Amino acid sequence: MLKTDFSRMYIDGEWRKGSSDKSMTNKNPFNGEELVTIQSAAKGDLNEAYEAAARAQEKWATELPQNKRAVLEKLVTVMEENKELIIDWLVKEAGSTVMKASVEFQASLNIVKEATGYPYHMEGKIMPSQTPGKENRVYRNPLGVIGIISPWNFPFHLAIRSIAPAIATGNAVVLKPATDTPVTGGLIFASIFEAAGLPKGLLNVVVGRGSEIGDEIVTHPVPRLISFTGSTEVGRHIGELAGRNLKKTALELGGNNALVVLDDADIEQAVESALFGKFYHQGQICMSLNRIFVHKDIYEKFAERFTELAKNLKYGDPADKTTNVGPLINKDQVDRIMKDVKTSVEQGAKIQLGGQADGNVMEPTVLTGVTNKMPIAENEIFGPVAVLIPFDSEEEAVQMVNESPYGLSGSVHSSNIERGTSFAHKIHTGMIHVNDQSVNDEAHMPFGGEKDSGLGRFNGEWVLEEFTTLKWLSVQHTPRDYGPFISQLK
Incomplete structure (x- = not known):
């Protein structure tokens, strides 16, 4: 049965209280009703989450593609079975109209369905070499651990569009939701992925203020990529921190x-x-x-x-x-x-x-x-x-x-x-x-902006470029002639 007590965060497969001395009260933006109070995460919680993700990812990276796919297919079932619960939370936490919440749910479902194919798209290439007797191989591998910071406006959709492809391509995730939507942008994913049978440690959700753990989400040594959706101002700061620490970023920022x-x-x-x-x-x-x-x-x-x-x-x-x-x-x-x-x-x-x-x-x-x-x-x-x-x-x-x-x-x-x-x-x-308007998002089409609107592309085959890395491996089948460098030594 799906867990619906969202007063605790989720680290290494366990629901636990945050260790900060501060708490966060989540309220309905329409009527001010208190929805849940959550003990905030401190830097120690974040560190545990990243370390758990790193441990779990090593095994998950070598998991058979059909097993990765099976978790995502089960996730589709869990989401469909809990559609009304998810929509209800989007309405009361994010201020979504029922119409918008319903569309957001379906868009999220489409993302997961698209991601079920990603385990089989981790293809490589055999390429010619300029050296006699050599074969060049190119392998596509998971990055490792991905840090995700989700927004409050389309919290469910804009979180799952990073989580699902990250998991599908062999990565592990540490997710920090926006403080206005800790459930629909974060904790609800811990619940549905748990029900779908995702091995522990692969998805960790930490709920905390940016002032306490915001920079550390980015600067921690474990994550290889930071996926952020939000304002250009914050995105620029994240990009600066990531660049200083030689991390990749996928940034979907503001628009005019x-x-x-x-x-x-x-x-x-x-x-x-x-x-x-x-x-x-x-x-x-x-x-x-x-x-x-x-x-x-x-x-x-x-x-x-x-x-x-x-x-x-x-x-x-x-x-x-x-x-x-x-x-x-x-x-x-x-x-x-x-x-x-x-x-x-x-x-x-x-x-x-x-x-x-x-x-x-x-x-x-x-x-x-x-x-x-x-x-x-x-x-x-x-x-x-x-x-x-x-x-x-x-x-x-x-x-x-x-x-x-x-x-x-x-x-x-x-x-x-x-x-x-x-x-x-x-x-x-x-x-x-x-002959349409600007609000379009399809799970198989490249989504992203230019200029101050961000870096990278989500969705379809294009997200693979963001969440994976390439490795060149060459094989010398016959003894190589190193020319005069070696001959003069004999």
Whole structure:
């Protein structure tokens, strides 16, 4: 039976209290209800977790591929059997609407299903040599131990997309979830992997504050790679620490994603894409639309229709299955966004809809008259505020989109597919979608950004490049002639 007492962390196959003198109280962001209190991890707990992972990984690296696959296949079954439990936790801990939590669960399931094939993709190569009688071999091996720091916005999905491929390719994991989502971004995985029969020590979950163990997650000598999803500011710090300690990183960071509506676009289709890409999960997605650029000739018509439909968005209790927009994760996020809205209005932006908040629930908000230099356009919003910006020409739109330091996702609408595709090629971003919105993630497609949006790619065959390493092994089949270096010695 799945363990659901998440008041303890999970180290070397055991549920135990953290040894810090501090504790963390986990609360529902919608109603403030206390969910669980967890004794925090100290550096000693983290060290035990990494040492346990290192011990377990040595055997797991040589485990037969069918046995690795069997654990992941069992994990799929365990997840399906506990779907409602996982969704319930996503709603009450992460502020996910039921719709969003359901989609997040399915995306996570797809990740695990994709990962079941990875044990059989650890292929090598036989290659020719420039030396007579020699054979070159290239082997793909697991890295060893991977440290994972998961975020609070899509905690279940964005944690499992690193855990599953790491385990599947023969690595062990130490996972530190965000303090706002210690269960759905961390402890619940200990429970479901335990039920799936994963050998002890291969997955360890430590719950603690960044101020106590944040840097040590990265600088500890055991992990070979740090996988982090979160803000660019924190990601840059992690990258600096990892680089100083010669560790690899997989960093999926912030975004200032744009939707560009060209003058020949189907306005209704573009409006629907913009509504989903902006307000899905309250805009708390790294891929959410931050800026919506609309050609001046259709700007008024687009803004009118967009605002008309946005008025129908239901916001409030995420447990209500009809709710579109739930709470932000905490009050600090609300205050930050409201400050940017206020400053932008002072600079000339106009509020067409919303602009108020009740607790952590912010009304779906629409701003027009925005310029690309206002804070609500320059900063990553991560909330339910739609920013509509007019443009005169394609060249101007390309310039405004690309002048952001971010480059994660994006989208463009045009009734001419080739025109839209040509425009998409000009945008400096890791992912972009024609006649769709920016929030797309498929388990078999490369996911990642450019510029300040991060390093590396998740999903599909591309994640293998992140979580494995290559070894060159050569075999000299016949005696090698070392030329005059040796002949003159005889």
